[in-house]
Amino acid sequence: MKKNGDKALLPAGLQDLLMxxxxxxxxxxxxxxxxxSSEGYDRIKPPLxxxxxxxxxGAGETLSNQIFRLMDPTSHRMMGLRADITPQVARIAATRLQKTARPLRLCYGGDVLQVTGSQLRPERQFTQVGGELIGVTSDAADAEVIVAAASALENVGVKDLSVDINLPTLVPAIAADLSIEPDLARDLRVALDRKDAAEVEALAGKxxxxxxxxxxxxxxxxxILSFARTLDLPGTARREIDRLVAVVELVRVQAPKLTVTLDLVEHRGFEYHTGISFIFFAKGVRGELGRGGRYNSVSVDNIVEPATGFTLFMDTVLRALPKPKIARRIFLPFGTRREESGAFRAQGWITISGLEPVKDDRAEALRLSCSHLLEGGHIHELGTN
Amino acid sequence: MKKNGDKALLPAGLQDLLMxxxxxxxxxxxxxxxxxSSEGYDRIKPPLxxxxxxxxxGAGETLSNQIFRLMDPTSHRMMGLRADITPQVARIAATRLQKTARPLRLCYGGDVLQVTGSQLRPERQFTQVGGELIGVTSDAADAEVIVAAASALENVGVKDLSVDINLPTLVPAIAADLSIEPDLARDLRVALDRKDAAEVEALAGKxxxxxxxxxxxxxxxxxILSFARTLDLPGTARREIDRLVAVVELVRVQAPKLTVTLDLVEHRGFEYHTGISFIFFAKGVRGELGRGGRYNSVSVDNIVEPATGFTLFMDTVLRALPKPKIARRIFLPFGTRREESGAFRAQGWITISGLEPVKDDRAEALRLSCSHLLEGGHIHELGTN
Incomplete structure (x- = not known):
């Protein structure tokens, strides 16, 4: 029921969710x-x-091309439809919640809009659920957001969940430690991402x-943790790895059933991340269920705070879940008293009230996709539904 | 916490909801x-x-000036941000749900955006919850939507709820029955709305x-029902009143505690309504909690179906409710095992995990607005919060 049947009626990438x-x-x-919320992440709701x-x-800059822009007729200033919620959380943290004690734990659920879909993901409206942990740099903070997101995903029924933990700051740290000049460092990073050994060798020199x-x-x-021990790393880079080891250890203790993979080099999609980052996958499910990591929470007036957080992508999360159970629907013939229909609802039934007398209540119940019928004070289960 | 503290940061009429x-x-x-949902209204979610x-x-026309417009770079056609959800429901009913059995019961909850706020209601983003009952004209349908909306409002805790039932089609029916020409009929209607007796007398003539x-x-x-009996009404108008009497009777039987008032003449805000309409109020609460009534569900390709429905305005509904209860928050010192924190959450606690060792866990718990502290395996209630 999810895809749009009458495509011409809606712009590409926008859809109706039905029942x-x-x-x-x-x-x-x-x-x-x-x-x-139960882990102390307070819900907030910024405007669309x-x-x-x-x-x-901050990180919002990466989505600049994806923001629908509108002139505000009141202020004559440009407004945008949010393409991401994290920059809004940064604004709120730096202004209205500036004086709230840190660490600040916030969460949200809502829709974002993007100007163009991609080939892999043609949608232009997404539902996102996320959490941000602001104002704290400890290893335990990095572990908390990974474990909180993983537990929540498992709690709603995602099976075979794995997290791929990334360290996008490692290569820049090595390059800085080795005094490799920035342009060369960037080229090296790209070559590493492309797994281009010849190019890496040529660029890396000694x-x-x-x-x-x-x-x-x-x-x-x-x-990868054994492998990392074999690397002859300069000072800052070694500390990055030590931190990774500590966080992975915390995650494994706190979420022993979660599959953890590591990638020390990948940086695509993590351009604004300042430390340990991660992506969630579920076996057999196309796409990412969510992603996140350490970043600087930068407000519009350049208040900067260390932060980590995650965003879950509801389209993929829903694909990873079994279909919802259909509730029992009972047809209550015309004239059934509201006390009686209310008693059914209180027991978890969906009641469908007849609004006119009909010749055949059973046929009417079937026509209205009911699983049951109230007839002469008795509940009848209907054969087909 | 609801109003915007740093006004300059957000456009007028847009706000953050915090905790x-x-x-x-x-x-x-x-x-x-x-x-x-329990009364058979299936949830749908059209795009923003x-x-x-x-x-x-259809009725969307009345909000034409309130729609933010955007060019779709993909189709080069104009798009709009929804200012109301009912026209989207009409589109869905007429297309993807065209073959679904009638009556069709649908509900929704979501945000709408409007270009300008009013003096009474400066907001430009609203959260609306609504239900539509499409494809049925019976008295029981009109009563069902009134009673369903009223019960839901009472169920969430609205006290002293009343519904003002209106019949915006009565004056046009009288005018048509009496062959009063349309322009004069419209002037009469305006004069009646203004309660301008001299003007009404002058316009109405004989x-x-x-x-x-x-x-x-x-x-x-x-x-008003006794009063209506004293009116010497022509045929169509009399049938409108008879229908009103029948619907009011059903509402009073099904919702005996609901205060019902009637207004036979008011038509402002009901320009697109085709029959019995209504507005919900709560004693002592400024503004309407919701409104609705009978209308023609008109899709973009002019498929027309009889319908009735309601929209609830969440800002006013929330003003009518007591403040939410604050859950118990317990501070769990750094190093508390996740099994232990999970056990607290399973009992309904909000857990705040320490992310670093601190000198004074009690002071830390208070600083983080916790009501309780776990210390040496025991729960301590904190004096101040």
Whole structure:
């Protein structure tokens, strides 16, 4: 029921959720947010539309091309439809919640709009659920957001969940430690991402041995943590790895059933991240269920705070879940008293009240997709539904 | 916490909901929708943005000036941000749900955006929850939507709820029955709305007695139903009144505690309504909690179906409710195992995990607005919070 049947009626990438998909999405969003709330993440709800500059602060800059822009007839300033909620959270943290004690735990659930879909993901409206942990740099904070997101996903029924933990700051740290100049460092990073050994060797020069090793820096947590011990790393880079080891250890203690993989080099999609980052996958499910990591929470007036957080993508999360159960629907013939229909609802039934007398209540109940019929004070289960 | 403290940061009429307001709104929306779902109203979720013409069909036309418009870079067609959800429901009913059995019961909860706020209501983003009952004309249908909306409002805790039932089609029916020409009929209607007796008398001519009586056609259900019996009404108008009597009777039987008032003449805000309409109020609460009534569900390709429905305005609904209860928050010192924190959450606690060792856990718990502290395996209630 999810895809749009009459495509011409809606712009590309925008769709109606019908029954039971819309109710299912709302239910899963609620349950995820209930999990985050119970871990102290307070729900906030920024507006769908705000001044453009606030949406572009910090990591928001990466989505600049994706923001629908509108002139505000009141202020004559440009506004944008949010393409991401994290920059709004940064604004709120730096202004109205500036004096609230840190660490600040916030969560949200809502829709974002983007100007163009991608080939892989043609949608232009997404439902996102996320959490941000602001004002704290400890290892335990990095572990908390990973474990909180993973537990919530498992709690709503995602099976075979795995998290791929990334360290997008490692290669820049090595380059800085080795005094590799920035342009060369960037080219090296791109070559590493492309797994282009010849290019890596050519660019790395006397450091080729180390950088060529990094081509193989993705795999299970066990493999990569052993591998990392074999790397001859300069000071800052070694500290990055030590921190990773500590966080992975915390995650494994707190979420022993979660599959953890590591990738020390990947940086695509993590351009604004300042430390440990991660992506959630579920076995057999196309796409990412969510992602996040450490970043600087930058408000529109350039208040900067260390932060980590995650965003879950509801379209993928819903694909990872079994279909929702259909509730029992009972047809109550015309004239059934409201006390009686209310008693059914109180027991969890969906009641469908007849609004006119009909010749055949049973046929009417079937026509209205009911599973049961009230007849002469008795509940009849209907054969087909 | 609801109003915007740093006004300059957000465009006028747009605001952040913080804690606990955002969670409270989401919870009340959920409970309202649960009520409607249990009466067979299936939840749907149309997109925030769609082609402009679909938003302008039927009653959508009244909000034409309130729609933010955007060019779709993909189709090069104009899109609009929805200012109302009912036209989207009409589109869905006429297309993807065209073959679904009638009556079709649908509900929704979501945000709408409007270009300008009013003096009374400066907001430009509203959360609306609504239900539509499409494809049925019976008295029981009109009563069902009134009673369903009223029960849901009472269920979430609205006290002293009343519904003002209106019959915006009565004056046009009288005018048509009496062959009063359309321009004169419209002037009469405006004069009646303004309660301008002199103008009504002048315009009504030989029918002045009847129209002057209508100046007093607002009051309690008892008063106005007796009053209506004294009116010497032509055929169609009499049938409108008979229908009103039948619907009011059904509402009073099904919702005996609901205060019902009637207004036979008011038509402002009901320009697109085709029969019995209504507005919900709560004693002592400024503004309407919701409104609705009978209308023609008109899709963008002019498929027309009889319908009735309602929209609830969450800002006013929340003003009518007591403040949400604050959950117990317990501070769990750094190093508390996740099994232990999970056990607290399973019992309904909000857990705040320490992310670093601190000198004084009690002071830290207080600083983080916790009501309780776990210390040496025991729960301590904290004096101040």
């Amino acid at each position: 039971p998909a819309a109710a299912h999405e709302a239910e899963v969003v609620r349950r995820l947010i209930d999990c985050f 539309l705000e001044f453009e500059n606030a949406l572009l602060s 450091h080729a041995t180390l950088f060529l090793k990094l081509l193989h820096a993705a795999g299970t947590a066990e493999e | 606990p307001a955002a969670a409270h709104e989401a919870e009340v929306v959920r409970r309202l929708i649960d009520c409607f 943005l769609e082609f402009e013409n679909a938003l302008l069909s 029918h002045a007695t009847l129209f002057l009586k209508l100046l007093h056609a607002a009051g309690t259900a008892e008063e």
